[in-house]
Amino acid sequence: xxxxxxxxxxxxxxxxxxxxxxxxxxxxxxxxxxxxxxxxxxxxxxxxxxxxxxxxxxxxxxxxxxxxxxxxxxxxxxxxxxxxxxxxxxxxxxxxxxxxxxxxxxxxxxxxxxxxxxxxxxxxxxxxxxxxxxxxxxxxxxxxxxxxxxxxxxxxxxxxxxxxxxxxxxxxxxxxxxxxxxxxxxxxxxxxxxxxxxxxxxxxxxxxxxxxxxxxxxxxxxxxxxxx
Amino acid sequence: xxxxxxxxxxxxxxxxxxxxxxxxxxxxxxxxxxxxxxxxxxxxxxxxxxxxxxxxxxxxxxxxxxxxxxxxxxxxxxxxxxxxxxxxxxxxxxxxxxxxxxxxxxxxxxxxxxxxxxxxxxxxxxxxxxxxxxxxxxxxxxxxxxxxxxxxxxxxxxxxxxxxxxxxxxxxxxxxxxxxxxxxxxxxxxxxxxxxxxxxxxxxxxxxxxxxxxxxxxxxxxxxxxxxxxxxxxxxxxxxxxxxxxxxxxxxxxxxxxxxxxxxxxxxxxxxxxxxxxxxxxxxxxxxxxxxxxxxxxxxxxxxxxxxxxxxxxxxxxxxxxxxxxxxxxxxxxxxxxxxxxxxxxxxxxxxxxxxxxxxxxxxxxxxxxxxxxxxxxxxxxxxxxxxxxxxxxxxxxxxxxxxxxxxxxxxxxxx
Numbered sequence: 325x326x327x328x329x330x331x332x333x334x335x336x337x338x339x340x341x342x343x344x345x346x347x348x349x350x351x352x353x354x355x356x357x358x359x360x361x362x363x364x365x366x367x368x369x370x371x372x373x374x375x376x377x378x379x380x381x382x383x384x385x386x387x388x389x390x391x392x393x394x395x396x397x398x399x400x401x402x403x404x405x406x407x408x409x410x411x412x413x414x415x416x417x418x419x420x421x422x423x424x425x426x427x428x429x430x431x432x433x434x435x436x437x438x439x440x441x442x443x444x445x446x447x448x449x450x451x452x453x454x455x456x457x458x459x460x461x462x463x464x465x466x467x468x469x470x471x472x473x474x475x476x477x478x479x480x481x482x483x484x485x486x487x488x489x490x491x492x493x494x495x496x497x498x499x500x501x502x503x504x505x506x507x508x509x510x511x512x513x514x515x516x517x518x519x520x521x522x523x524x525x526x527x528x529x530x531x532x533x534x535x536x537x538x539x540x541x542x543x544x545x546x547x548x549x550x551x552x
Numbered sequence: 553x554x555x556x557x558x559x560x561x562x563x564x565x566x567x568x569x570x571x572x573x574x575x576x577x578x579x580x581x582x583x584x585x586x587x588x589x590x591x592x593x594x595x596x597x598x599x600x601x602x603x604x605x606x607x608x609x610x611x612x613x614x615x616x617x618x619x620x621x622x623x624x625x626x627x628x629x630x631x632x633x634x635x636x637x638x639x640x641x642x643x644x645x646x647x648x649x650x651x652x653x654x655x656x657x658x659x660x661x662x663x664x665x666x667x668x669x670x671x672x673x674x675x676x677x678x679x680x681x682x683x684x685x686x687x688x689x690x691x692x693x694x695x696x697x698x699x700x701x702x703x704x705x706x707x708x709x710x711x712x713x714x715x716x717x718x719x720x721x722x723x724x725x726x727x728x729x730x731x732x733x734x735x736x737x738x739x740x741x742x743x744x745x746x747x748x749x750x751x752x753x754x755x756x757x758x759x760x761x762x763x764x765x766x767x768x769x770x771x772x773x774x775x776x777x778x779x780x781x782x783x784x785x786x787x788x789x790x791x792x793x794x795x796x797x798x799x800x801x802x803x804x805x806x807x808x809x810x811x812x813x814x815x816x817x818x819x820x821x822x823x824x825x826x827x828x829x830x831x832x833x834x835x836x837x838x839x840x841x842x843x844x845x846x847x848x849x850x851x852x853x854x855x856x857x858x859x860x861x862x863x864x865x866x867x868x869x870x871x872x873x874x875x876x877x878x879x880x881x882x883x884x885x886x887x888x889x890x891x892x893x894x895x896x897x898x899x900x901x902x903x904x905x906x907x908x909x910x911x912x913x914x915x916x917x918x919x920x921x922x923x924x925x926x927x928x929x930x931x932x933x934x935x936x937x938x939x940x941x942x943x944x945x946x947x948x949x950x951x952x953x954x955x956x957x958x959x960x961x962x963x964x965x966x967x968x
Contacts, residue, residue, distance in 0.1 A: 405878020420572040
């Protein structure tokens with residue numbers, strides 16, 4: 325599903341910063357993996373490249389068989405919309421839109437009619453157990469509820485991968501467990517490929533595989549036993 | 553690729569965005585609303601004010617002059633200074649012959665404090681002696697009957713046109729006492745007409761308060777011989793009264809033996825010059841309105857641009873989120889511009905509507921029986937005002953919109 329080959333990324337500047345120094349990474353369809361690393365290790369940059377939010381200098385990135393390289397802003401937006409579902413640490417919901425409208429927003433950019441996208445969004449919210457919160461604004465929801473709305477938004481376009489950036493970073497431990505359980509459920513039941521960037525070992529343990537990144541390089545794979 | 557601007561989904565999205573951010577929408581809209589309102593009021597108001605001013609000159613010939621004989625101030629040809637002289641019909645005839653560009657040369661003579669009587673009702677005021685040409689200079693409103701005509705003058709008829717107020721005092725409760733008799737200084741006259749005036753210009757007194765009789769009858773009744781008080785002239789389009797003044801003075805001075813340089817012996821009132829002064833005033837008012845209007849417009853546009861700028865700043869994260877989940881740069885730009893255009897159009901219409909209401913009330917309050925000042929804009933002006941606001945509002949929104957388009961999703965999302 326994700327295949328990175330010799331990805332290099334340097335931030336230009338007075339002292340150029342070589343952040344990614346030849347990343348090779350392969351994530352299979354239906355995998356639930358976490359990317360872990362200390363701050364400054366390059367994991368955010370890696371996530372941005374995976375999410376088509378940033379370009380890379382050399383190498384090759386194949387997402388679901390599509391080469392992602394030197395895309396125009398428009399093409400990038402289209403690919404993000406159709407192939408990637410984002411979940412962020414700070415939820416990044418639009419605060420003046422209610423839960424249904426937030427979930428439906430990606431479909432707006434696909435030109436889906438309001439009635440149809442609200443219907444689909446409602447279905448997603450029901451799956452997340454948030455049907456009764458559908459018409460609440462983000463400000464009226466708890467952290468865990470907000471993150472579940474964000475996950476519903478990530479799922480609505482039926483993307484190839486879900487990219488989650490510290491999805492439990494702003495949540496307490498019990499809510500974190502719920503959110504992780506939700507990710508695992510989506511992974512197991514719907515076969516979603518999910519990549520979670522985290523520095524929380526507890527989150528890492530709940531994934532099929534942990535990819536460790538340090539100083540711009542992947543540390544060779546370390547298989548994690550799934551705890552059923 | 554679909555054109556987003558014409559997509560109904562896009563408009564629904566804009567509608568809900570504007571509706572959800574009520575304070576922001578209101579503040580932006582109010583700025584535009586106020587700008588349009590002020591501009592529309594100024595444009596319509598200037599026109600109405602001009603009409604109000606012009607109304608003062610209604611019913612008076614614009615291209616005209618009035619000659620008032622005065623006592624001489626310079627000794628000349630054996631006459632001492634301070635001599636009283638009067639114009640007469642020979643002067644009128646000579647002016648008529650020598651000044652072919654005159655449409656009318658006529659006169660007015662007045663006698664004050666005359667008693668008018670009808671039975672036990674009495675009133676006192678001025679009596680005017682006029683010719684039929686008087687109506688070329690000053691157009692009285694005839695309520696009923698007619699004005700003095702040529703036959704009245706040539707036959708020295710004892711007929712009178714009575715001012716409306718005089719008629720009301722002498723014939724209370726009678727709507728049109730035409731045909732009745734009025735005693736003027738004890739002499740009976742038949743009333744042929746009732747007149748009043750709407751103009752604010754008056755010669756000696758308002759027509760409402762006087763009794764007007766044929767000049768011939770007047771001269772006989774008050775022992776004036778052939779003399780008249782003032783000569784009034786109305787010229788055709790080619791007549792320039794400021795250029796004609798020396799010639800007119802020469803005609804009168806030579807016949808009455810007045811020193812050619814004795815300018816005080818005759819007061820020459822050039823009405824057309826007075827009117828052109830007023831025209832300059834109107835131009836000044838229009839210019840001022842335009843200037844203030846343009847300033848309001850510029851202030852309004854800067855306000856819109858400023859608010860748009862703040863809004864884009866404030867919404868950086870939102871646009872970042874939108875970009876991350878699939879909005880193209882153009883989607884964001886179109887969104888901001890469409891929001892701006894929608895707001896400007898709605899607020900603009902509201903501003904124009906309120907301005908129309910205010911102008912309408914102003915017009916209703918200042919209207920009288922003969923005229924309503926045009927406190928109004930043309931439809932064309934209204935469209936131009938809104939059009940200009942939409943155009944400039946869009947341009948003002950364009951800079952922040954382009955800035956928003958350049959926002960990279962990661963920058964926006966990191967900006968926590």
